Amino acid sequence: MNEEATRRRATVHDVAKAAGVSLATVDRVLNGRSGVRAATAEKVEEAIVRLGFSRDLNASLMARARDLKVVFFIPDGSNEFMDSLAEAVARRSMLALSDRMHLSTRRIRALDAGSLAAGLDALDPRDCDCAVIVTSEEPEILAAVDSATRRGIAVMTLVSDLPGSARKHFIGVDNVAAGRTAASLLGRFLPQGGKVAVIAGSLHLRDHLDRLHGFREVLARDFSALELIGPLEGHDERAETQALVAKLLTDHPDLAGIYNLGAGNMGLVTALEAVHNQTSPRVIAHELSASTRAGLVSGAIDVVLDQNPDGEIREAIAAARALALGAGRHVATDPIEIGIFLRDNLR
Amino acid sequence: MNEEATRRRATVHDVAKAAGVSLATVDRVLNGRSGVRAATAEKVEEAIVRLGFSRDLNASLMARARDLKVVFFIPDGSNEFMDSLAEAVARRSMLALSDRMHLSTRRIRALDAGSLAAGLDALDPRDCDCAVIVTSEEPEILAAVDSATRRGIAVMTLVSDLPGSARKHFIGVDNVAAGRTAASLLGRFLPQGGKVAVIAGSLHLRDHLDRLHGFREVLARDFSALELIGPLEGHDERAETQALVAKLLTDHPDLAGIYNLGAGNMGLVTALEAVHNQTSPRVIAHELSASTRAGLVSGAIDVVLDQNPDGEIREAIAAARALALGAGRHVATDPIEIGIFLRDNLR
DNA sequence: TCAGAATTGAGGTACGTGCCTCATGACCTA
DNA sequence: TAGGTCATGAGGCACGTACCTCAATTCTGA
Structure with a gap:
């Protein structure tokens, strides 16, 4: 019964009245049009703050007869995780359309900074309000992000951040926590101690390094009975990872x-299933995919830590909306939680 | 470059043209107003299907100068999980308002079917488009749900379903999978076998039974070296659970x-911390809360399975919007995943 | 066949915002 | 002081839908 909240939200009319100016002037201020004296603009800004006015995004999009356009740049190649990001975008496209958002996806060559930078440079602000990119840290891309931002395109990083750039927001998991979690689980799985091997894709990738760091930290702190082997580098390649694991199993019975x-989970599972028996090691891998699902079901893999691509896309869309109405403001999204999957809670 | 999707969404105007009727008639059909011959209505319905027309919810709410009103009925009492549901609603209220949704919460006495039924009966369709309830299965409530539905209020169940009722949608986790996951983890934590105790709140609660069922299933199938003790009933009470656990630890060193x-995790943690040492049992509990967080940090609890109240509320809000535009249609939401938390991935 | 009822159409106003034109007045400069 | 620029106001139309009124038409029954 309390706080019935019958008070309407403030509108542009309210702002105009409160600031003692006309609707046209408020409109000029709100949409960054010229021809307003600094002193007048100030009055308007003050009224906006005072009334807690926030543009009605839906009415705004409707008035412009225009969808909010978001472009996702997602690496191409054989990476199943990237595919599931793209699928998540596709899955939400229809629903987003009914909220006046138009989502599109551009697949770019993995690790090809030039092609991503070119894609960003080619974006026309009339065709794109917000670009979402998955990228590694390259000066070339940093420059392209800053340029797109100057042209009025909000850029958001997904999965891996681009610190020092003008990107408006980052959406991704805490990879250090993921590594810690892996160690915490493996430690509990192996109360009697033993050898534990770590395989990374590349020690030049920030997310892999973060995971390694977290893993080592917890192993050293809580599970001194475990002996670390590696990190070995499988370069996220199926064949290379398979050979690596096969050799590991031979060298360390x-x-x-x-x-x-x-990545490279397909190779991991193949090598493990070749010698699967009661004394097989406990195995933790990353990202739910066809390979890792198969590994969970067959018992070759015990746990998969998942980055929740669907949740990342959901939050990216929410963030794009938020960015659309507060040009400079800080945008808050729900944190992406690391999913932990065993055979028994597979979706 | 493919499918540029320049085609506009269909509007009421398009429907009118396609059906060969006036705007007013389409309006009458869409909003269930009287005065339309069956044959004419049929033509309109057909055009709606053919064009794939769907009402623009935002424009619709704007035209009515009305927010979409959603009322959450959440049990009161000392249940930390229910509190976190209520907090999640409060946290999203502001944001929802900018999508023309008005969320409100009513706390009702836990396990008091009469008071929930009365609350539902008192709902006025003008003040509530959608009611979200957390309830046990009682005939009284089933009747109230059906009555509210007849009055034009969409009812949705949260956490625990009400099969056989007219509820339009259910949002909650798969509790059988949760139980299976607990067994799968405990089994891996205890490769050398041993005694495992199970504590339930009440064996009359559907969600508790589901968890028990999943737990037993996996224990029997995969971990025959584990001996099950219980299930014991702690009635979700702090003191009772504490006594139960203390006695367990004494009787089975x-x-x-x-x-x-x-629930009753506060008692669980207290009893465990009293005797915490290297040989303490591995412990799995449900729902992140102050108590279980403390247990994770102190090491008294190894793993917490969480129902993700925030995600449940998020999906409930999305479902309420979906229900608002398709009165009878089926509504799809993202499945709620069971969160698995260790000390090392605490949010 | 005609009154009366039921059905349908036409068109207006409103919601909150964007964008446009035109008019008014203030101020500046030559 | 005339001509110009700049700042501001007033108002209209549009977006997609809801809801209203007032005809105009069709159908029904006696």
Whole structure:
């Protein structure tokens, strides 16, 4: 019964009245049109703050007869995780359309900074309000992000951040926590201690390094009975990872655990299933995919840590809307939680 | 470059043209007003399907100068999980308002079917488009749900479903999968086997039974070295659970694991911390709360399975919007995933 | 066949915002 | 002081839908 909240939201009319100016002037201020004296603009800004006015995004999009356009740049190649990001975008496209958002996806060559930078440079602000990119840290891309931002396109980073750039927001998991979680689980799986091997894709990738860091930290702190082997580098390649794991199993018949913190899970599962038996090591891998699902079901993999691509896309869309109405404001999104999957809670 | 999707969404005007009727007639059909011959209505319905028309919810709410009103009925009492549901609603209220949704919460006495039924009966369709309820299965409530539905209020169940009622949608986790996951983790934590105790709140609660069922299933199938003790009933009470756990630890000094599938976690943690040492059992509990967080940090609890109240509220809000535009249609929401938390991935 | 009822159409106003034109007045400069 | 620029106001139309009134038409029954 309390706070019935019958008070309407403030509109542009309210702002005009409160600032003692006309609707046209408020409109000029709100949409950054010229021809307003600094003193007048100030009055309007003050009224906006005082009334807590926020543009009605839906009415705004409707008036412009225009959808909010978001372009996702997602690496192409054989990376199943990137595919599931693209699928998540596709899955939400229809629903987003009914909120006047138009989502589109551009697949770019993986690790090809030039092509991503070119894609960003080619964006026309009339065709794109917000660009969402998955990228590694390259000066070339940093420059392209800053340029797009200057042209009025909000840029958001997904999965991996681009610190020092003009990107408006970052959406991704805490990879250090992911590594810690892997260690915490493996440690509990192996109360009697033993050898644990760590396989990374590349020690030049920020997310892989973060996971390794978290893993080592918890292993050292809580599970001194575990002996770390590696990190080895499988370069996220199926064949290379498979050979690596096969050699590991041969060289260390008593291997107690494996943490594959990179991709290349298809090779991992193949090598494990070749020798699967009761004394097989406990295995933790990253990202739910056809390969890792199969590994969970067959028992080759015990746990998969998942970045929740669908949730990341959901939050990216929400953030794009938020960015659309507060040009400079800070945008808050729900944190993306690391999903932990066993055979028994597979979706 | 493909499918540029320049085609506008269909509007009421398009429907009118396609059906060969006037705007007014389309309006009458869409909003269930009287005075339309069956044959004419049919033509309109057909055009709607053919064009794939769907009402623009934002424009619709704007035209009516009305927010979409959603009322959450959440049990009161000392249940931390219910509190976090209410907090999630409060946290999203502001944001929802900018999408023309007005959220409100009514706390009702826990397990008091009469008071929930009365609350539903008192709802006026002008003040509530959608009611979201957390309830147990009682005939009284079933009747109230059906009555509210007849009055034009969409009812949705949260956390626990009400099968056989007219509720339009259910949002909650798969509790059988949660139980299976607990067994799968405990089994891996205890490769050498041992005694595992199960504590439920009440064996009359559907969600507790589901968890128990999943737990037993996986224990029997995969971990025959584990001996099940219980299920014991702690009635989700702090003191009772504490006494129960203390007695368990005394009676079974070699206890290897505990799965508390109900509430009463404060008592659980207190009892465990009193005797915490290296040989303490592995412990899995449900729902992130102040108590279980403390247990994770102190090491008294190894894993917490969480129902993700925030995600449940998020999906409930999305479902309420979807229900608002398709009165009878089926509504799809993202499945709520069981969160698995260790000390090392605490949010 | 005609009154009366039921059905349908036409068109207006409103919601909150964007964008446009035109008019008014203030101020500046030559 | 005339001509110009700049700042501001007033108002209209549009977006997609809801809801209203007032005809105009069709149908029904006696």
